[in-house]
Amino acid sequence: MLSAKLMITLGIGLSIYFILILVFLKHRALDLRYTLLWIFSGIVMAVMVFFPYIFRAFIRLLGITSTMNGLFVFFIGMLMIICMSLTSIVSRQAGKLRTLTQELACLEKRIRELEEKKQED
Amino acid sequence: MDKRLKQLKQPRVLIIIPAYNEGEHLLQVVESIRQCCPQWDYLVVNDGSVDDTENLCARHGICAVHLPINLGIGGAVQTGYRYAWKNHYDIAVQMDGDGQHDANFLKELLQPLVSQEADIVIGSRFISKEGFQSSLLRRAGIRFLSLLIRLCTGIRIYDVTSGFRAVNRKFIRIYADYYPTDYPEPEAIISAVMHQGRIKEIPVIMRQRESGTSSIRGFRSAYYMVKVSLSILICRITFGIRR
Numbered sequence A: 001m002l003s004a005k006l007m008i009t010l011g012i013g014l015s016i017y018f019i020l021i022l023v024f025l026k027h028r029a030l031d032l033r034y035t036l037l038w039i040f041s042g043i044v045m046a047v048m049v050f051f052p053y054i055f056r057a058f059i060r061l062l063g064i065t066s067t068m069n070g071l072f073v074f075f076i077g078m079l080m081i082i083c084m085s086l087t088s089i090v091s092r093q094a095g096k097l098r099t100l101t102q103e104l105a106c107l108e109k110r111i112r113e114l115e116e117k118k119q120e121d
Numbered sequence B: 001m002d003k004r005l006k007q008l009k010q011p012r013v014l015i016i017i018p019a020y021n022e023g024e025h026l027l028q029v030v031e032s033i034r035q036c037c038p039q040w041d042y043l044v045v046n047d048g049s050v051d052d053t054e055n056l057c058a059r060h061g062i063c064a065v066h067l068p069i070n071l072g073i074g075g076a077v078q079t080g081y082r083y084a085w086k087n088h089y090d091i092a093v094q095m096d097g098d099g100q101h102d103a104n105f106l107k108e109l110l111q112p113l114v115s116q117e118a119d120i121v122i123g124s125r126f127i128s129k130e131g132f133q134s135s136l137l138r139r140a141g142i143r144f145l146s147l148l149i150r151l152c153t154g155i156r157i158y159d160v161t162s163g164f165r166a167v168n169r170k171f172i173r174i175y176a177d178y179y180p181t182d183y184p185e186p187e188a189i190i191s192a193v194m195h196q197g198r199i200k201e202i203p204v205i206m207r208q209r210e211s212g213t214s215s216i217r218g219f220r221s222a223y224y225m226v227k228v229s230l231s232i233l234i235c236r237i238t239f240g241i242r243r
Helices: A004-026 A032-050 A052-062 A067-120 B002-007 B024-036 B053-059 B072-086 B103-114 B136-153 B169-177 B185-194 B219-242
Strands: B013-019 B041-046 B064-066 B091-094 B120-124 B165-168 B199-203
Touching: A004 A032, A032 A052, A032 A067, A052 A067, A067 B064, A067 B072, B013 B024, B013 B072, B024 B041, B024 B053, B024 B103, B041 B053, B041 B072, B053 B064, B072 B091, B072 B169, B091 B103, B091 B169, B103 B120, B103 B165, B103 B199, B120 B185, B136 B185, B136 B219, B165 B169, B169 B185, B185 B199, B185 B219
Parallel strands: B013 B041, B013 B091, B041 B064, B120 B199
Antiparallel strands: B091 B165, B120 B165
């Protein structure tokens, strides 16, 4: 059972979380595309904090008896999903960087050859 | 593509030489290619070397692309394939820049591709068992990877880590599009099998590297075995999904 005090604390924490996301988005320090998962997580957390009955029913379904244990399991799971999505983004960026580097090197070779040809002419 | 290859009596061949801090030995490799096969083009892929490789290439008129950052062997080789694909080469050959591979075997390496017996030809040091054979521990590792590839694909390749290989235009396109990154050779084989490539091994004699040291030493050997084994298994499991 979440106490009223804990609910208020989590509510304040969530507000800071959403404000931080908005500030980052405003200053374009975060790409909206990559923020969607964070926003989604925030919404899920808000539902859990303000409608604890839904959360309790859910963790009972999973066979977890303590609410706090359920909270930990849920948040760790969510953080793992976010980490995985970050790794996937980094991998994709690395692939793009590799392609760019290769194309750049080929272009540099072409320019070098054209310059040499021009000098010969 | 195959018809075109058949029509061509002399296919356009590009020899890709990835090089990272190989220094003067690179010059020897290029010279041996110039002497053995002057009719074929070569491309040195300078993988962000921090030594004098770039100036050396300029001084000696070596055809080279200079990667601004170090991409590793996989990225360097893929640059070569990308170049080969864009410039319409029929055959691409990979050859190390450290002097391990003998240019005298290039013609033998290309023969099965020209006669269309194979899509990929691998120069293997373990068929005739002549020349440099690597250390006992490394041979054991190579045998294990060979067995793993055999279990996954049913195809037996003896020298799975050999970087001396030639591919036809079909595989130039495939490898230009995707080439594994670190320690890519065994994974490139399984990827070729998954693309229904016909692989042939021919015996070659390799020399001990003339410059630099192998990147697979100490703890890296363990990492290498785990990473390569995993990549082989994952490539085998996921290929059906990706295709």
